[in-house]
Amino acid sequence: MKKIINNPNDVVKDMLKGMELAHKELKYTPELEVISKNEKCEKVGLVSGGGSGHEPAHAGYVGYGMLDAAVCGNVFASPSPDRILKGIEEADTGKGVLLIVKNYSGDIMNFEMAKDLCELDEDMIDMVIVRDDVAMEDSDFSTGRRGISGTVFVHKIAGAMSQRGGSLVEVKRIAQKTIDNVRSMGMSMSSCIIPAVGKAGFEIEENEIEVGMGIHGEAGIYKKPLMSAKELAKELVEKITDDLDYTNSDVALMINGLGATPLMELYIMSKEVIELLESKNIHPYKVLVGNFMTALEMAGCSVSILKLDDELKGLLDDKCNTPAMKN
Amino acid sequence: MKKIINNPNDVVKDMLKGMELAHKELKYTPELEVISKNEKCEKVGLVSGGGSGHEPAHAGYVGYGMLDAAVCGNVFASPSPDRILKGIEEADTGKGVLLIVKNYSGDIMNFEMAKDLCELDEDMIDMVIVRDDVAMEDSDFSTGRRGISGTVFVHKIAGAMSQRGGSLVEVKRIAQKTIDNVRSMGMSMSSCIIPAVGKAGFEIEENEIEVGMGIHGEAGIYKKPLMSAKELAKELVEKITDDLDYTNSDVALMINGLGATPLMELYIMSKEVIELLESKNIHPYKVLVGNFMTALEMAGCSVSILKLDDELKGLLDDKCNTPAMKN
Numbered sequence: 001m002k003k004i005i006n007n008p009n010d011v012v013k014d015m016l017k018g019m020e021l022a023h024k025e026l027k028y029t030p031e032l033e034v035i036s037k038n039e040k041c042e043k044v045g046l047v048s049g050g051g052s053g054h055e056p057a058h059a060g061y062v063g064y065g066m067l068d069a070a071v072c073g074n075v076f077a078s079p080s081p082d083r084i085l086k087g088i089e090e091a092d093t094g095k096g097v098l099l100i101v102k103n104y105s106g107d108i109m110n111f112e113m114a115k116d117l118c119e120l121d122e123d124m125i126d127m128v129i130v131r132d133d134v135a136m137e138d139s140d141f142s143t144g145r146r147g148i149s150g151t152v153f154v155h156k157i158a159g160a161m162s163q164r165g166g167s168l169v170e171v172k173r174i175a176q177k178t179i180d181n182v183r184s185m186g187m188s189m190s191s192c193i194i195p196a197v198g199k200a201g202f203e204i205e206e207n208e209i210e211v212g213m214g215i216h217g218e219a220g221i222y223k224k225p226l227m228s229a230k231e232l233a234k235e236l237v238e239k240i241t242d243d244l245d246y247t248n249s250d251v252a253l254m255i256n257g258l259g260a261t262p263l264m265e266l267y268i269m270s271k272e273v274i275e276l277l278e279s280k281n282i283h284p285y286k287v288l289v290g291n292f293m294t295a296l297e298m299a300g301c302s303v304s305i306l307k308l309d310d311e312l313k314g315l316l317d318d319k320c321n322t323p324a325m326k327n
Numbered sequence: 328m329k330k331i332i333n334n335p336n337d338v339v340k341d342m343l344k345g346m347e348l349a350h351k352e353l354k355y356t357p358e359l360e361v362i363s364k365n366e367k368c369e370k371v372g373l374v375s376g377g378g379s380g381h382e383p384a385h386a387g388y389v390g391y392g393m394l395d396a397a398v399c400g401n402v403f404a405s406p407s408p409d410r411i412l413k414g415i416e417e418a419d420t421g422k423g424v425l426l427i428v429k430n431y432s433g434d435i436m437n438f439e440m441a442k443d444l445c446e447l448d449e450d451m452i453d454m455v456i457v458r459d460d461v462a463m464e465d466s467d468f469s470t471g472r473r474g475i476s477g478t479v480f481v482h483k484i485a486g487a488m489s490q491r492g493g494s495l496v497e498v499k500r501i502a503q504k505t506i507d508n509v510r511s512m513g514m515s516m517s518s519c520i521i522p523a524v525g526k527a528g529f530e531i532e533e534n535e536i537e538v539g540m541g542i543h544g545e546a547g548i549y550k551k552p553l554m555s556a557k558e559l560a561k562e563l564v565e566k567i568t569d570d571l572d573y574t575n576s577d578v579a580l581m582i583n584g585l586g587a588t589p590l591m592e593l594y595i596m597s598k599e600v601i602e603l604l605e606s607k608n609i610h611p612y613k614v615l616v617g618n619f620m621t622a623l624e625m626a627g628c629s630v631s632i633l634k635l636d637d638e639l640k641g642l643l644d645d646k647c648n649t650p651a652m653k654n
Contacts (some may be wrong), residue, residue, distance in 0.1 A: 002516045004531065004592035004628065006555045006599075013589050014556070018598030021510050022582075022614035055590035189329045206329065228333045229341070255349075260587035262624050263382035265331035271345030272333075287349035289650070291618075297589050299624070301331065322618070326653035 001198045003297075008195035012052045012072055019059055023323050026062060029090070032083045035059035036069040036090035044162040044171045045069070045091025048155060049084065050099040050107050051076040054215060056324030057152065057293040065320030065327070066159035067091075067100075073294070076216045078106035084114035087239070092120065096168030099127040100154055100175060102147025109243065117163055126168060128175045130154055132184040132304065134243045135212030135221050142216055145274050148254040149293040150182035150304040153316075160318035174315065178306065185236040186302030187220065188213035188258060192295050211235060213293040215258070215302075229265075233272035236303045241280060246307050250285040251277070252316055253303040259294035261301055266290065269301055277305075290323070293296050330624075335522035339379045339399055346386055350650050353389060356417070359410045362386040363396040363417035370432035371489040371498045372396070372418025375427040375482060376411065377434050378403040380521070381542055383651030384479065384620040385477040392647030392654070393486035394418075394427075402623070403543045405433030409451050411441035419447065424496030426454040427481055427502060429474025453495060455502045457481055459511040459572045459631060462539030462548050475542055476583040477631040480643075483652065487645035501642065503513045505633065510571050512563040513629030514547065515540035515585060519622050538562060542622040542629075543586070556592075560599035563630045568607060573634050577612040578604070579643055581631040586621035588628055593617065596628055604632075613643055621649070 005011050012033055019035060020028035027038045033052075036173035048058040049071030058070040070090035073079035079087075084099075091097050097120060101111045108129065115125055129140075131149030139146050158175035166174070188210050191200035203219040204210060209227070227235065255270045257263070266289050274284055286310055293302070306312070320327045332338050339360055347355035347364060354365045360379075375385040376398030385397035395418035406414075409562050411426075418424050424447060428438045435456065442452055458469075459477030461517065466473050472606035485502035493501070515537050518527035528544040531537060536554070539547035582597045584590070601611050612635055620629075633639070647654045 001554060002536075002626065004516075004556050004559060004588065004596050006557055006595065011591060011595065014598050015594040018596070018601070018616075019593035020615050021601040021611075022597045053589075053591065055594070060590070136507075137393050166647045189331075209329075226329060229331050230333055232331060259589045260624055261331065262380075262586045262621060263618065264338060264380065264388070264623065267342040267345035267349065267382070268333065268338065269331050269345070271341050274345070274348040284348075285375065289345075293592065296587060296591065296620060297626070299587075307525065 001193050003195060005195055008011055010051055011195045012074055016059065016072060017191050024058040029086055032086040033072040033079065034069055034083060034090055035062050035087045037062060042093045042167065044095045044107060044168050045072065045093060045097040046100060046159055046162055047087045047091045047097060049079050049087060050102050051078060053296045054293050059160055060324030061155045061322050063322030065163045065318055066155050066322045066325065078104065078110050081110050081114040081117060085118055088114060088118045096124045098158065098168060098175060100158065101127060101129050102151055103129050103131040103142045103144055104146065126172050128172060128179060130179050132182045134183050134185050134239050139214065140218055146214055148184050148186060149254055149302045150184040152254065152292045152308045153182050153252060153304065154178045154222050156233060156320060157312060157315045159320060162314035163318065170321045181307040182304060183240040184304040185239045186213055186304050187236060187296050188300030189258065192298040213300065215293060217295060228269045228311055230272045233269060233276050237273055237276050240303065240305050244307065246282045246283055246305065250283050250308045252286045252306040252308055253284045254288045254292060256302045256304065257291040258298040258300040259291060260297045260299040273303055285313060296314055328520050330522060338522045340403055343386065343399060349513055354462060356413055357562065360399040360406065360642045361410060361412040361413045361417055362389050364389060367420050369422055370423040370492065371422045372420060372429060373486055373489055374398065374414045374418045374424060376406050377429050378405060380623045381620050385459055387651030388482045388649050390649030392490045392645055393482050393649045393652065405437050406429065408437050408440040408444060411438055415441060415445045422502050423451040425495060425498050426458050427485065427500060428454060428471045429478055430456050430458040430471055431473065432469055453508060455499060455507050456598060459509045461510050461512050461566050466541065467545055473541055475513060476581055476629045477511040479581065479619045480509050480579060480631065480633045481505045482644045483647060484639060486647060487642040490645065498618050505639065506633040509631060511629050511631040512566045513540055513627060514538045515589065515625050515627030517626040518542055519625040532628060540627065542620050543622060556595045557599045560596060560603050564600055564603050567630065567632050571634065573609045573632065575608055576632055577635045579613045579633040579635055580611045580617045581619060583620055583629045583631065584618040585625040585627040586618060587626040588623045593628060600630055603641045607644040612640060
């Protein structure tokens with residue numbers, strides 16, 4: 001295992017301390033592994049989180065116009081309810097708190113528990129669940145579709161609505177609208193190593209890719225021989241466009257690297273995906289290319305497509321200022 | 328070779344087409360492999376470039392407040408003078424053009440040639456050479472120190488001065504001031520594969536790192552056993568601080584990933600570097616963490632430290648809006 005780390009058991013706390021030192025507008029609560037904002041303004045608080053290893057998700061999206069707190073579990077492990085309670089406390093300014101949770105059974109259980117345990121009135125705390133991964137209807141770790149890179153669009157758009165002063169009801173409505181209109185699909189070309197485990201979670205042949213791979217190294221839907229970027233774009237995009245009718249729509253497109261894929265390859269993938277979408281009369285209005293939700297040093301990518309209307313476009317274009325996304 | 332590509336010989340043009348499609352404010356000139364801005368404003372034009380494979384450098388820095396054109400060679404190969412001439416043409420709005428070149432013999436030769444061949448008056452075109460890599464005094468590919476990740480600070484600061492309306496003399500002065508005050512040092516943990524070659528350029532043992540490795544896979548200064556992030560921070564930073572006295576200074580710090588290093592590891596490295604700098608009475612004023620100048624899918628990182636005064640701070644803080652850097 002070749003990593004830039006100290007003790008493999010300390011990777012999450014060392015990383016979060018590094019984030020706090022690098023970004024003075026962020027505050028790190030040690031032991032509870034929460035990243036929040038140093039300066040608060042009165043607004044609906046947005047909390048997300050989950051296992052670590054998906055950086056910049058979610059701590060990199062804490063800041064103006066996106067999240068108020070990110071709760072970090074150990075690598076690929078759900079954060080415990082006490083950590084989530086601390087996240088809620090940090091995000092609460094009296095206007096209500098929305099939890100944005102990716103659909104994994106452990107996360108749902110722990111976020112639900114924290115929601116029930118926290119001291120906020122029932123109408124001051126709510127939750128949405130992101131299920132954007134069209135690869136499979138159920139997985140080993142989720143009932144229903146998994147939440148993956150499309151979650152970042154939910155952070156951006158709900159964050160904008162909250163920053164505009166929307167109520168908890170309004171912010172939840174727009175978060176759910178984003179969830180209803182986003183779909184994602186990924187594939188991987190290599191495994192990744194959880195630091196505390198020290199060896200790769202699975203093997204993959206030199207000429208093989210795993211389509212529909214999850215962001216924790218969980219199995220995909222099938223393996224296929226390595227293919228060209230053009231074929232890969234078709235493989236991923238058509239699973240998405242078969243699931244939701246995007247025809248004649250403007251969309252936000254994310255070409256997301258899983259950690260070890262060079263930006264050169266992500267832009268080649270962008271070319272193929274955009275040309276394919278245009279041929280289907282689907283028009284990218286905004287395109288994000290980079291590492292937005294990763295799986296440690298996994299090579300591969302996911303594609304997320306969000307169907308836009310004027311309301312979503314406006315919120316997508318609103319100013320945001322976080323370590324991992326600025327507008 | 329497992330990459331998201333089509334024909335290995337087309338990676339640069341496919342990538343640049345992808346950039347143009349993803350970022351509507353950018354224009355791609357095919358065959359000459361230049362990325363420039365669609366909308367021009369009258370100002371000193373900034374042109375940079377070099378071999379491809381270092382993305383987002385340099386095309387990702389074309390936009391408001393940074394570069395006006397990036398000239399792209401083949402992977403790890405200098406762009407030819409005709410390409411550079413096109414870059415100059417795209418960047419020229421009558422106020423003069425500055426070429427920002429990393430110190431590699433091929434780049435220097437070709438940029439010099441284009442500078443001599445172009446139709447601008449002698450006082451309307453100038454050039455600066457970045458030599459920030461303290462690893463070695465000369466290399467196989469350069470006379471004098473190589474230019475690496477510190478170059479991005481030159482793009483940012485000269486870009487801000489140009490955007491403010493500074494003259495060519497002023498923009499060159501501040502670019503040179505940035506060069507004089509920035510030092511970098513890197514290390515790698517893995518090799519990378521040039522697509523058209525198809526196999527790794529060198530071998531590195533499982534428990535070994537190469538200190539002082541260049542961004543084209545050229546040899547470093549020595550190999551060492553894998554060490555902790557804390558030890559690695561000391562290894563890289565002290566080579567830099569031995570070279571320039573930063574004591575009691577505010578600095579801009581860049582923790583740059585070489586392509587395949589997870590953000591988790593870069594933030595762990597940030598923690599160690601910032602704590603070490605503070606212990607030496609050197610104060611990070613601004614910290615950039617991410618992939619800014621890469622070497623395809625190489626694992627590893629470089630550290631760049633820029634000594635700041637009030638003038639440089641102001642320019643660093645100015646607004647910029649490019650695909651890879653926003654302020």
